[in-house]
Amino acid sequence: MKAGSNLENVLRSGAFAVTGELGPPKSGDLELVRKKAKILKGHVDAVNITDCQTAIVRMSSLTAGLIALAEGLEPVMQMTCRDRNRIGMQADILGASALGIKNLLCLTGDHQKFGNHPQAKGVFDMDSIQLLQMVKKMRDDKRFQCGEEIKGSEPNLFLGCAANPFADPFEFRPVRLAKKVEAGADFVQTQIIYNVDKFARFMEMVRDLGVHEKCFILAGVTPPKSLGMARYMKKFVPGLDVTDEVLARLSDSSDQREEGINICVDIIRQVQDIPGVAGVHIMAIEWEEAVPEIVKRAGLDQRPEPKGVEPVLASLDSIEKAVEDARKEVRIEFEEELERAKTEAQASRELVIKEKEKVASEMSDLKKQIEEARTMASQKEAEVQRLTEEIERTRKELEKRQAISTSDLEAPVNAPVAPPAPPVPQGPGPALTDREQRVLESLNLGLQALKEVLGLDDSQFEALKRFLEAEFMLQLAQVAPPVPGRGAPPPPPKVEVPAQEVSTPVEEVVRATPEEQEIEQRPAVRDKEVVNLVAKGNLALHSGDYNGAIDAFEKALSIDAGDEKAKNGLAEAKAALEKELSGVKGPSVKAEPVETSQTLPPCPEDVDEQWWKEKWVIRYTARGNVALMKGDYDTAIAEFKKALSIDPQNEKAKDGLNRAENRQGIYIPSIEAGPRPVEKAKEEKAPVTEEPGPEPQEKEKEKVSTPEPEPEASKAKEEPEKPAPKAEKPRIEISAPAEEGVSDLSVPVLSKEEPSLPERAGDIPEEVYLEACSGVIQSVTLGDGDKAISVGGETALPFYNFEGQMPNPPRVAFEVLDTEPEEWPEVLTKYFSDCLNDPPAWAKKCVDEYNAKCICLSLISTDPNGADASPAEAAEVAQKVVEAVDVPIIFWGCGNAEKDTETLREITGRIGERKVCLGPLTDANYRTLGATAMAFQYPVVASTPIDVNLAKQLNILLENLGVHLDQILMDPSIGAVGYGLEYTYSVMERIRLAALTQQDDKLSCPFICNLGREVWKAKETRLPSDGMLGDQERRGVLMEAITASTLLLAGGELMVMRHPKSVALTEALVEGLL
Amino acid sequence: MIIAERKTLKELLEMVQGCNRIMILGCRGCVAVCSAGGDKEVSILASALRLGLSRQGKEIEIQERTLVRQCDPEYIDPLNEEASDFDAVLSMACGVGVNFIADRCEDINVLPALNTTFYGANLSSGEWKEMCxxxxxxxxxxxxxxxxxxxxxxxxxxxxxxxxxxxxxxxxxxxxxxxxxxxxxxxxxxxxxxxxxxxxxxxxxxxxxxxxxxxxxxxxxx
Incomplete structure (x- = not known):
């Protein structure tokens, strides 16, 4: 192996080699070389890169060869002696070798006379044979031609030469080949063979010289592209023997190219059979595409895998390949890693299973422990039992003692001795004896133990304790009476009276239990029972069972109506119950039973009196408010009065009373029947519809402000923000009749939020909820003079007045069509029925009657798909409209970019000074219309399909054109409610957030929302009134108003709308929100 | 033999612009054999220049002279005096002659009338071929x-x-x-x-x- 090239590998392997030829371009076109290389790659083992063949200047063979190499195609660099002397050639050889070229074909070279520079000095410092010698010497002896040693890397090249079997003298040709082989040729590529017989003879001679054993002979073939080419070769290419047979085959063929390939394949087949032929060299001159086909047909398409084809300088592909290799390596590594990880995972899984088992066993241990704990608990219970028994025993002992003391009754000695004031809270209880005291103490101790064991909380414990103490004292009392009273048992009347009193409410209860009947007869027992019940009640009260408590206390009172504790307890329980109920259910509190003439129930002992009072004031006020909410003004007044009777200074109660007296709801402000202030004067002329006050129930149901019948309620009342459109319900119903609709268009003024945000936020610091914006929306002014309106200018999100300013309120423009609308529903047209075919009058009506602040003239007549009115006609109408009204006007084209350009330009030519707004400008016509608008300083509508980036792009384009951002209104494309409103909303919101919080000033233009046309083309606005969908007009108005209000919240600044009512609603909303 | 050929007349006319007196100097060596710079060629060139210049409405004095060789000092050195009055010496020798005059005659402005092409042989009349x-x-x-x-x-x-x-x-x-x-x-x-x-x-x-x-x-x- 001399150079280790792929060609050498193939040839030495004994395979039939295939080489191709690649003629570098007569330019520096890298791609051309690549293209040719790509065609040949995989079909040849190596490719000859010619060295300015026929002496025509081309890309050098060295560089083109490197390109081919970079493409993964092994080059055979050709080198001629014509253009360089030994210095230049050796230099190139060194460079070629350094850059990975491994095959060198040594040629003398075509004479310069044939080329495009025949005046050139032919160098011919040496001939091809001497060149072979020189390179061989460089390679094998590591010496330059001059004999100097090559220090470092010698050029390792597989050396080739050419041989022309058809040149003269024929007999000398094999000799000359032998000379070349002797000089250093490792392989030979012959001249193009057409005359196979002659070549065979040549080969015979070559074999006779044994040359075929010293080198690899590749037979040169060329597919004749055409008969003309074949003839040319025969006539003009010296040393080329094109046989007549070939010419005949071509001339007889209908497809010369096909035949050319066939001829070539046939020749390959023939030369393949000639001994000593090691391969074939296919020279498809400027017909590289033929090579794969030839190779395939010749059965040579299975090329050995290329070896040693590695560019030294990296090409993109080679880098890719390297990356791919690296990736493979990494993948293998990764897979190994994965395998290892899997094994580990398996191991850990097993570990987990073991762990689980362990845990399970631990669990069972734990369970056992729990079991033990339970057993222990039951033991404790037993202990409790024991203690209870002990208590029982104590009690019995007490009884026994009682018995003894009873027997001691006759001897009153004990009485004075009894110590006073035992720690029992029971009023003037009997004095306890020393012993009793001790018993009591031990009882307490026992109870303490019991508490610990049972885990009672303090209140429970207290209750139990009291209960026992009560019992204890009772038992004492049963024994004691003689001590204080020293007479008869407790007087019967005392019991009788309460029994009678109580008998009414709790009669049945009393009757039902024979026990209690019994109690009646036995006062002592009864007392005991009372104390019992009181304790029980207290217990229940503490544990939150207010009903139980009330029950208990009532029972206690039924027995002893004078029992203060029971009374207090009952009051407390009821209060608590009520508090709870009012807290939870509000209005559902059964207020009736609580209604006592007494405004302030007695204050429980352990409660601060002031606190108690406040509590009741709050309670009454709350009740009042509940009643107010229900519309039950009388009750409300009563409740508020009660509250005031306790605390005459209470503001809330006063306020409530005021409201109740004025028949107003709480927080639910009245809606003035009076229209917006502007229209007030008119309102007086055309009186407000006398609608019957809406049903309170309905009002309550909707939680909506209700219209206040008296127009007098003009004091600017606060109202909630949202309900404006809904509040209209009753009105629209009334407005539907055919009488003058205008008077029905009034909308109540929305009140502002009563407590401001900081108030509502309470203690929350501002920085928590305030988020100031860094951007500012452009302020665009439409129209001129005092009727001009500005929109935009916000420094905060829409209506976020607490975060920034909204200097200009959003506006509404009435849409006026320049031709009679065809598809407007009657509920809409009826408002303009007198002027539908007269745009100027229509516009005037909007301004005069519906108080329009702005007009949007839709030039739908110009639509080429519709009436296709000429720009001149449209402009005439436009001019008249301009003359008819003095409010700002927007001219909105038909949406056909070309037509709009014409129309709007025509209009601008006519209207002169008036500052109108032009739209829609799209990416198709923004240049022309933008320029027009700029010239007249008109604001424009930049209209884009619903997309943030498109909107931004159009703004940028317009700005590049010279239109300032404060002259642009963005039309983001509107969808009506139910028809893509949410999409519009989200895009507008994103645009607005970008403008305000991300300093995206290219999006900082105000929005114009042409929503009327969207809403009124929706099916829902067209369907007639029916039971399910309701009134058609109300439906349409609400759809338009809701769409508008949503767009307002998304940041819309200028709404183009149709229905006067929706406009009124929208304007009322804006006013209310600002 | 050194083969040379005469430069075009146009080139030579431009070369002698601004000269009033020139000497066309031939060589009886190689260039005379390859018919590029002998006596005959000197006369022809002199006539051609006169003609050409007269067409431009100019007239200069041209002296014709041919040396045995321009590549030997003994022939060149006398030029220092003989040609001192001339604005330029237009040498019709090979490049060697031009260089040699330039080397040895410091004050003389020497100009080449020929392109020296190669070492060649005369294949036949009017045809020469490079051999070395x-x-x-x-x-x-x-x-x-x-x-x-x-x-x-x-x-x-x-x-x-x-x-x-x-x-x-x-x-x-x-x-x-x-x-x-x-x-x-x-x-x-x-x-x-x-x-x-x-x-x-x-x-x-x-x-x-x-x-x-x-x-x-x-x-x-x-």
Whole structure:
């Protein structure tokens, strides 16, 4: 192996080699070389890169060869002696070798006379044979031609030469080949063979010289592209023997190219059979595409895998390949890693299973422990039992003692001795004896133990304790009476009276239990029972069972109506119950039973009196408010009065009373029947519809402000923000009749939020909820003079007045069509029925009657798909409209970019000074219309399909054109409610957030929302009134108003709308929100 | 013999522009033999120049003279005086003569009237052919006396290239392939085997690529 090239590998392997030829371009076109290389790659083992063949200047063979190499195609660099002397050639050889070229074909070279520079000095410092010698010497002896040693890397090249079997003298040709082989040729590529017989003879001679054993002979073939080419070769290419047979085959063929390939394949087949032929060299001159086909047909398409084809300088592909290799390596590594990880995972899984088992066993241990704990608990219970028994025993002992003391009754000695004031809270209880005291103490101790064991909380414990103490004292009392009273048992009347009193409410209860009947007869027992019940009640009260408590206390009172504790307890329980109920259910509190003439129930002992009072004031006020909410003004007044009777200074109660007296709801402000202030004067002329006050129930149901019948309620009342459109319900119903609709268009003024945000936020610091914006929306002014309106200018999100300013309120423009609308529903047209075919009058009506602040003239007549009115006609109408009204006007084209350009330009030519707004400008016509608008300083509508980036792009384009951002209104494309409103909303919101919080000033233009046309083309606005969908007009108005209000919240600044009512609603909303 | 041919009249007319007195100086050496610069050619050129200049409306004085050789000092040196009155000496010798006058007559403005073409032989009347390149390293013994350096288009050393067909050179069918001739000659001489030998790469220093050549014969030096 001399150079280790792929060609050498193939040839030495004994395979039939295939080489191709690649003629570098007569330019520096890298791609051309690549293209040719790509065609040949995989079909040849190596490719000859010619060295300015026929002496025509081309890309050098060295560089083109490197390109081919970079493409993964092994080059055979050709080198001629014509253009360089030994210095230049050796230099190139060194460079070629350094850059990975491994095959060198040594040629003398075509004479310069044939080329495009025949005046050139032919160098011919040496001939091809001497060149072979020189390179061989460089390679094998590591010496330059001059004999100097090559220090470092010698050029390792597989050396080739050419041989022309058809040149003269024929007999000398094999000799000359032998000379070349002797000089250093490792392989030979012959001249193009057409005359196979002659070549065979040549080969015979070559074999006779044994040359075929010293080198690899590749037979040169060329597919004749055409008969003309074949003839040319025969006539003009010296040393080329094109046989007549070939010419005949071509001339007889209908497809010369096909035949050319066939001829070539046939020749390959023939030369393949000639001994000593090691391969074939296919020279498809400027017909590289033929090579794969030839190779395939010749059965040579299975090329050995290329070896040693590695560019030294990296090409993109080679880098890719390297990356791919690296990736493979990494993948293998990764897979190994994965395998290892899997094994580990398996191991850990097993570990987990073991762990689980362990845990399970631990669990069972734990369970056992729990079991033990339970057993222990039951033991404790037993202990409790024991203690209870002990208590029982104590009690019995007490009884026994009682018995003894009873027997001691006759001897009153004990009485004075009894110590006073035992720690029992029971009023003037009997004095306890020393012993009793001790018993009591031990009882307490026992109870303490019991508490610990049972885990009672303090209140429970207290209750139990009291209960026992009560019992204890009772038992004492049963024994004691003689001590204080020293007479008869407790007087019967005392019991009788309460029994009678109580008998009414709790009669049945009393009757039902024979026990209690019994109690009646036995006062002592009864007392005991009372104390019992009181304790029980207290217990229940503490544990939150207010009903139980009330029950208990009532029972206690039924027995002893004078029992203060029971009374207090009952009051407390009821209060608590009520508090709870009012807290939870509000209005559902059964207020009736609580209604006592007494405004302030007695204050429980352990409660601060002031606190108690406040509590009741709050309670009454709350009740009042509940009643107010229900519309039950009388009750409300009563409740508020009660509250005031306790605390005459209470503001809330006063306020409530005021409201109740004025028949107003709480927080639910009245809606003035009076229209917006502007229209007030008119309102007086055309009186407000006398609608019957809406049903309170309905009002309550909707939680909506209700219209206040008296127009007098003009004091600017606060109202909630949202309900404006809904509040209209009753009105629209009334407005539907055919009488003058205008008077029905009034909308109540929305009140502002009563407590401001900081108030509502309470203690929350501002920085928590305030988020100031860094951007500012452009302020665009439409129209001129005092009727001009500005929109935009916000420094905060829409209506976020607490975060920034909204200097200009959003506006509404009435849409006026320049031709009679065809598809407007009657509920809409009826408002303009007198002027539908007269745009100027229509516009005037909007301004005069519906108080329009702005007009949007839709030039739908110009639509080429519709009436296709000429720009001149449209402009005439436009001019008249301009003359008819003095409010700002927007001219909105038909949406056909070309037509709009014409129309709007025509209009601008006519209207002169008036500052109108032009739209829609799209990416198709923004240049022309933008320029027009700029010239007249008109604001424009930049209209884009619903997309943030498109909107931004159009703004940028317009700005590049010279239109300032404060002259642009963005039309983001509107969808009506139910028809893509949410999409519009989200895009507008994103645009607005970008403008305000991300300093995206290219999006900082105000929005114009042409929503009327969207809403009124929706099916829902067209369907007639029916039971399910309701009134058609109300439906349409609400759809338009809701769409508008949503767009307002998304940041819309200028709404183009149709229905006067929706406009009124929208304007009322804006006013209310600002 | 050195073969030369006269430059075109147009060139010569331009060359003598601005001269009022010129001497046309012939040589009876090689150029006289190849009919480029002998007495006869001097007269012809003188007449042609006069004619040409008169057509341009100019008239200059032309003196005709022919030396035995222009490549020997003894003939050249007298010119220093004889030609001192002339604006230019138009030499009809080969390049050697022009150079020699220029070298030896410092004040004389010498102009070439001929292109010196090659070392050749007179094939027949009016036909001359290059036979030698004066390469300084003669290989004719190896090539049957036929010079591949002078007579092969590519100066090949090791046989005919692939363009040799029918005994003709690829550059021009009128040009015989010298290597075919060499092959034939050697074959006739039964020396064709010599063609198998590889002629090594040449040393071109003696061909002028090593600088102006000079030859010295010690025995003849004065």
């Amino acid at each position: 390149a004066g390469c300084g390293a003669c290989v004719l013994h190896l090539t049957g006396g036929l010079c591949p350096v002078a007579r092969c288009a590519k100066s090949l050393s090791n046989g005919p290239c692939g363009g040799s067909q029918g005994g003709r050179c690829e550059i021009n069918p009128d040009v015989p392939c010298i290597w075919q001739q060499i092959y034939d000659k050697l074959s006739r001489l039964n020396r064709s085997d010599e063609m198998k030998n590889i002629m090594p790469i040449r040393d071109w220093t003696q061909a002028g690529h090593g600088g102006p050549r000079r030859r010295i014969r010690e025995d003849l030096l004065p």
